[in-house]
Amino acid sequence: MDFLIPEDLKDLKNMVRTFVRKELMPLEEEVERSGKIPEEALQKMRELGFFGLTIPTEYGGSGIGTFGYCLAAEELGWAHSAFKTICGVNNGIGSKPIVLDGTEEQKRKYLPKIASGEYITAFALSEPGAGSDAANISTQAVRKGDRYIINGRKHFITNGPLADLVTVLAVTDKEKRAHGGITAFLVEKGTPGFSVGQIHKTMGSRGVYHSELIFDNCEVPAENVIGKEGMGFITAMKTLDDGRLTLAASCVGTAERLLEMSTEYAKRRVTFGKPIAERQAIQWMLADSATEIYAAKMMVYATAIRYDKGERIPAEVAMTKLYATEMVNRVADRAVQIHGGMGWIQELPVERIYRDVRVTRLYEGTSEIQRIIIARNILGYKGGLEG
């Protein structure tokens, strides 16, 4: 597959691979135990430019496209999931709205800080009453002179408690909603009326935090509108398209690691006088995992390359997200099975990875939502998902 990758991106992938193995993988137990990424590791990632890979060079990033970031995400997928998340948000949902639709002033003001990792970012769309049905949000923004007043409650927001800068989606026209009635705002930490609500306790992904964000008469200047009033839903959907591909890429990396661990374990573990690797039952599990990883990788590479060429292919993006996330869950399940009891015990990373991959089928659009997008494309249905 290497033939698909240009030289500079090959070098980049190699470097991320080396860094992940030497610097990040040894920290995974510590992250899991303390629930925190060590500051030293974050600092190294900042200095090496991990937070600004996708941000254009004129704003302090490396300016690589979605395919390039997919290659980095694939390698980051080998490390504890906290690393790919913290890095993924600044390169994805945390910066994309500004990169795609922000004003020149917003780009100059925020992108360099996001690229350097000085700012941790978040993207706040989901609400208790609006998950899959994202256009159903009830957070409202009302214009008052040259300011907007935001009221509402977001939840499940990745980096919520830490974020210095949040992109918030709010309704500015109840009639129009997804069709010109939702606006994206930039809200900085410390803005009066903006606070962090409950921090969610989760099944996995220790080391990153998800929380509610509360807007109580939170006032922001009109210049904090991303793009124009009413464009927010389109900005959000474009942002999520890109995120689905890079998430799929990280699943490929995680699955490769699970397969490597399973293979090594199967060769070492002897039962009834022979390594379990010599049993067909185990070999078939390894073969299925390897095959599915290969398929997912091809989907990621092909789709990301097309995406970077400017093709609008939401169905293919949905297929890739759907297949790669479900694939890594199957591979994790087999990995636990091959490890037997050791797959359930916290001594090996398999147990944690099994828990951590579960969420990939939920966020950035659940598997069901991906299937709906794909099916509607086949059937030629247009418009929103309602009905």
Add this chain to the structure above:
Amino acid sequence: MNIIVCIKQVPDTTTKVRVGKDGKHIDPGGVKFIVNTYDDFAVEEAIRLKERFGGEVTVISMGPERVKEALRMCLAMGADKAIQLWDPAFEDSDPYTTALILSKAIQQLPYDIIFCGKQAIDRDTMSVPVYLAELLGLPQATLVVKLEVDPNARKFIAYRDIEGAKEVIEGLLPAVISTQWKLNEPRYPTLPNIMKAKKKELKELNAAALGLDSAQVGEKGSRVKVLSMELPPPRSKGKILKGDPREVCRELVRLLREEAKVI
């Protein structure tokens, strides 16, 4: 300062090496290649000198097309220029001919100091830097763990760890310095610099460009030939001795003496 670094691309330390069909080479299929570990210290030291005293760092590597990847990594770390030396005639060069080829390239360049890793982790001969210094007629310091350079006085002081002691030597520049792992902590190339490395100069020179003819290089010019290569025999199973501790000790000593022949 004009600083030159000679690097080699070698199989990654985690690669499971296989011997090729001819029984003389490593099978390159599926092998991941990296910059030789000791060369990282050489590149780092070169860049630090440049950052301190100004000047230019040129990295040189002899090897086939794939070594460009290693050269680009060095450019991403902060080297300014790279030169790949390759010609089909260079195939199977021994350490002497390798040093000869490197020396011809270096003679075409201005230089104040030349760095090499103390050894390549694939063949472990530790001889290229030594030959190179001889061929260029330069002073040398090998296995250097600390280095002080005074470009104005054109002098260097090199610290070497020797058996049970530290040796400090002073010499004149230009010189060849071979680097040992304690010298510094090599930086990772930053991700933006990796993306920019492709824009830096990477030149290719063949035998003719170096004024070498094919009888001088490759297997023909070599003084050492590889006759065969094989993997170490698989480790045999360990033995567990059971019973009365006195008996077990006696048996252990006997086995160490007679079977393992280590005492």
